[in-house]
Amino acid sequence: MAIIQIRGLRKSYRVYQKQEGVLASVRGLFHREFRDVEAVRGIDLEVEQGEFVAFLGPNGAGKTTTLKLLSGVISPTSGEAEVMGFVPWKRANEYRRRFALVMGQKNQLWWDLPAAESFRLHQQIYRLKPHRYDATLGExxxxxxxxxxLNQPVRELSLGERMKMELIAALLHEPEVLFLDEPTIGLDVVAQHNIQQFLKRYQEERRITILLTSHYMKDIAALCRRVVIIARGRLMYDGSLAGIVDRFSGHKVLTLQFANDQPLPDLSRFGEPLDAEPPKARVKVERERISDVLSNVLRDYTVADVSVEDPPLEQVIADMFATAGDSQELASASV
Structure with a gap:
C-alpha cells in the first residue's frame, strides 16, 4: 500500500501586480490588480513505503510547494493527499510526530546556542523518553x-556541519517519512559526499520513506532509483534515472578517432558535428541512425577507436525543462 498518495493536487497564489511609476503606485492604493499563479497543477503521485524518491524540476516548478503541502505547512487550492493515512494540512499531532521536513535554506536550530540545546528542546517537543533520546542521539x-x-554554537559551525546537525534534529524522533528540500545546497564536494553516504546508509537500515529535491545530479544518482520530474507544476516523468535518457533524448554522441595519416572527413555527413581536434572528432547522431552511421564510417575510413555514448543526463533534463517551457503539452511516463 502506498504511504504517500496524491490525487489532483493543486496550489495557486493570488499575486499583487505592482505597476511602475509614481502615479501607478498611488492608483494602486485604491485599485489593485492581481493575477493567479499556479504553483502546482494537478499532480497525481503514489510513493510506496521504504522508497527513496527524487523530485526534480527547474526553479519555480512546484517542488518545494509540493513538499510544503505534504508536510502541512500550507493548504492546497484543490485536490487530495494522504501521508500514512493522514491529511497533512489538518495538522494532526500524531502525524506531525511521524514525519520530518529539512529545508537546506531554512534553519531549525537556535543560531546562538549549541546544537545540543536545540536537540534537548526537540526531546521535550516530541516527548522522547530519555533512554531512547540518548540512544538515537548517540547513533x-x-x-x-x-x-x-554538539556543544559548539551553531553560528560557529561550517555549512556542512550545520546541515549534519539539521539532519540529526529532524531524525531524533525517528520519523517514518522524511522530506528533504535541497539538503546539500551550497556544500562543497566532500560535505555533499558525506551527507549522501549518511542518507543512503540510514535509509537502507531504517527503510524510511524519503522524498528528496535537489539540483545536484550526483545526489540523485547516488541515492535514488526512482525519479519524478515536474515542470510548471505538472508531472512530466515518473520512472528510473536511466529511463530519462532513453525516453527524452533522441540522439547519441559518437566519438571517432581516425588513423593519424588521414584528414578528418566531412562530419556533417554523419550528424551534427560537436567538436573536432584531429585525429579525434565527436558527432551528435540520431538514435535510429547510429547503426548505419557506424557501418559507413568503418567501411570508408580507417578508425583507431570508436565509442557511442548517451548525452549527459544534465543536458537531457535541461532540454526537457526547456521543452516544457515552450509547450503546454507535457508528457508523462512510467518506466
Missing part, C-alpha cells in the same frame, strides 16, 4: 561524526 552523532561539535 546519529556517531554516523555523522559530529559528537565533538
Amino acid at each position: 546519529l552523532t556517531e554516523l555523522l561524526d559530529v559528537r565533538e561539535l
Whole structure:
C-alpha cells in the first residue's frame, strides 16, 4: 500500500501586480490588480513505503510547494493527499510526530546556542523518553561524526556541519517519512559526499520513506532509483534515472578517432558535428541512425577507436525543462 498518495493536487497564489511609476503606485492604493499563479497543477503521485524518491524540476516548478503541502505547512487550492493515512494540512499531532521536513535554506536550530540545546528542546517537543533520546542521539552523532561539535554554537559551525546537525534534529524522533528540500545546497564536494553516504546508509537500515529535491545530479544518482520530474507544476516523468535518457533524448554522441595519416572527413555527413581536434572528432547522431552511421564510417575510413555514448543526463533534463517551457503539452511516463 502506498504511504504517500496524491490525487489532483493543486496550489495557486493570488499575486499583487505592482505597476511602475509614481502615479501607478498611488492608483494602486485604491485599485489593485492581481493575477493567479499556479504553483502546482494537478499532480497525481503514489510513493510506496521504504522508497527513496527524487523530485526534480527547474526553479519555480512546484517542488518545494509540493513538499510544503505534504508536510502541512500550507493548504492546497484543490485536490487530495494522504501521508500514512493522514491529511497533512489538518495538522494532526500524531502525524506531525511521524514525519520530518529539512529545508537546506531554512534553519531549525537556535543560531546562538549549541546544537545540543536545540536537540534537548526537540526531546521535550516530541516527548522522547530519555533512554531512547540518548540512544538515537548517540547513533546519529556517531554516523555523522559530529559528537565533538554538539556543544559548539551553531553560528560557529561550517555549512556542512550545520546541515549534519539539521539532519540529526529532524531524525531524533525517528520519523517514518522524511522530506528533504535541497539538503546539500551550497556544500562543497566532500560535505555533499558525506551527507549522501549518511542518507543512503540510514535509509537502507531504517527503510524510511524519503522524498528528496535537489539540483545536484550526483545526489540523485547516488541515492535514488526512482525519479519524478515536474515542470510548471505538472508531472512530466515518473520512472528510473536511466529511463530519462532513453525516453527524452533522441540522439547519441559518437566519438571517432581516425588513423593519424588521414584528414578528418566531412562530419556533417554523419550528424551534427560537436567538436573536432584531429585525429579525434565527436558527432551528435540520431538514435535510429547510429547503426548505419557506424557501418559507413568503418567501411570508408580507417578508425583507431570508436565509442557511442548517451548525452549527459544534465543536458537531457535541461532540454526537457526547456521543452516544457515552450509547450503546454507535457508528457508523462512510467518506466
